Amino acid sequence: MASSSSKPTHILYVGxxxxxxxxxxxxxxxxxxxxxSLICRSNYNAIAQSGVRLETRAFGNYTFHPHAVYPSISAAADDPNAPADGWDYVVVTTKALPDITDDAQQIAPLIKSDKTCIVLIQNGVGVEEAHRARFPRNPIVSAVTVISAEQIRPGVIRQNRWTRISLGGYSTPDKSKSSSDDGSSSLASRSDACARHLAQIMKHHGGIRDAEAHSETDLQLIRWHKLCINGAMNPSSVLCGGRGNADMVRDPELRAHLRACMEEIFHAVPKIFPGRSLDTVGASPDRILTSTERNVGAKPSMLLDWEAGRPLELEVILGNPIRIARRHGVEMPRLQTLFAIKRRQNYV
Ligand SMILES: NC(=O)c1ccc[n+]([C@@H]2O[C@H](COP(=O)([O-])OP(=O)(O)OC[C@H]3O[C@@H](n4cnc5c(N)ncnc54)[C@H](OP(=O)(O)O)[C@@H]3O)[C@@H](O)[C@H]2O)c1
Structure with a gap:
């Protein structure tokens, strides 16, 4: 985890x-x-040949030529020119689909030492647990991004708006059960240090002004706050046949439904994180709904996936939150209904 110019920092993105x-x-x-370096899949030929073309609102248009481009995880793992003592960071930016793919198992060949930090830039909650179980001694950084970006052609990425990324260390699924003599406190401090280092790279070298490091609990609260948008809007948009966010919030019945979904999450959070609430983390349900009115034409990512026949991130956006809340004695019946109706989508 180096940042000085004397010792290189090697970062590998999967996805x-x-x-x-x-x-x-x-x-x-x-x-x-x-x-x-980048691990690609369907867009490997385009990126290996010409790099990644970025058309961004925040930084203009430019081409990114990675240090190395790989067609698969195994190609990266077997590369004799890869860093001898492993990558400093392996950053997972695939869709989070634990019902279909075990990401932790997939990246295992890339994690060659305990010093490699695993970074998860994915939506939903509970995405870290499988990685913590498989890699009990590696630092983990959990990251939430508020961005609107899409791949418009293989190797061509358009960033439409926003850049925000919030990063925080992740030590255990339940901090209250960790003790200072089981190594979890040093794991927590190593994970926090990695989160701060990556935020500093993104902010000072990458120019992302709203790249920020947070404490472990604060980062989890940011994940739960983002669920208010993703958990409410994404499945609802699919279930009502493909309506965009602004269109939904202008419909009085749907607006009431979306507000109630968000209120369930606001209500559950103090039971899951005693002494904490989402009121201090971000906008209230009403403010989210009002600001969504202006987001005309925007479609949630789950709707885009559904329209393209791709699997949906239902487990991390609905299944995990429902199960975590239930473990803490609280039900979220509206979200549970959305999940119950939609969960078989990925298997048909
Ligand atoms: N896009 C946004 O605006 C946005 C905003 C906030 C949060 N997010 C979240 O960020 C995460 C990533 O989203 P995204 O929009 O970047 O998704 P995406 O455009 O679909 O990118 C995922 C990439 O991962 C690749 N991939 C999947 N499995 C792989 C494997 N085993 N080996 C190599 N490559 C693999 C896919 O390759 P193929 O093309 O071959 O499938 C695809 O290129 C998701 O959790 C999403 O919800 C996205």
């Missing part, structure tokens, strides 16, 4: 889609000895 290519391109600074 060269919209989010991965955008943040990878902002982290890559060979002159500061920060080298970013």
């Amino acid at each position: 060269a889609g919209a989010v991965g290519c955008f943040y990878a391109s902002r982290c890559h600074h060979p002159s500061a000895n920060i080298h970013v």
